Amino acid sequence: MMQLIRAYEEQAAALQAESGAPGTCTSVGQEACAVGVIAALGRDDLILTNHRSAGHLLARGADPGRLFSEVMGRRDGYCKGKSGSLHISARELGVILTSTIVGGELGLACGVGLSQKMLHRAGVVVCFFGDGAACEGRFHESLNLAAVWGLPILFVCENNEWQAFVSRRETMLADRIASWAAPFGIDSVTVDGNDVEAVRAVATAALDVVRSGKPFLLEARTYRLRGHFEPDDQAYVDAQELASAWARDPLSRFEGSLQESRRLDADAIATMRAAAKSRVDAAVAYAMDSPYPAIDELVTDVYA
Structure with a gap:
């Protein structure tokens, strides 16, 4: 799944560079956060996410062809081509919304959580x-x-060390965001966000707390390996810092762990990588063949 997310987002960035798709915010380098947390979820659980949403959507089971269709404004996208890359929702997957407003999903999550509680619905x-x-x-x-x-x-x-074009170190004195939960009486934990197995284990334990009726804050320390929004040359990032971050790439790290523990060999990993790339290529072809919405769709789905 991490390979699929990486292949999808690299292709999305390449399409943008070729003027074949609008710009997008990628989550390259953060794949272990999405996969680790979502692997711990149940089918009734709901998701609200932000502008770096492709990894969350794919990890939840979204079809990459429908995602590319949405990004390209085509009719077969999850929102009929009307959301672009920054506002995708997929109710059938429990993905309630993608908010491009920084922090917008936080307040809305309280509304969804209150609804779940008042209506006695399954799922956190x-x-x-x-x-x-x-x-x-x-x-x-x-x-x-x-x-x-x-x-x-x-x-x-997902603490990726960058806030658009500004380093996190310029905006906060604390080194751990998880510690900010304590004054509210909320339990929290910080995990290595580049270790997918550690993320899944911590998320599983945290979800047990949430299912008992208490909120929980999980901070996954990771690093954004591409720029804020494609295209972005990352000229504002120290080259040595970026090289060090690439050395901790969650995909390379997990592949190395799999080989070292003899769970998979290099050939099997290469085969999986090729399969992910093939699936993404097919998804792009699907999106290219999808028609644009008809003109009479212009004002549908605008008001309830």
């Missing part, structure tokens, strides 16, 4: 956000509200 709410959103007032308001109301929400901060 998982809300993905970044370290930039953690600097917003809405982050603190949402944690407070979730704690006071006892909402079944797993807050997942």
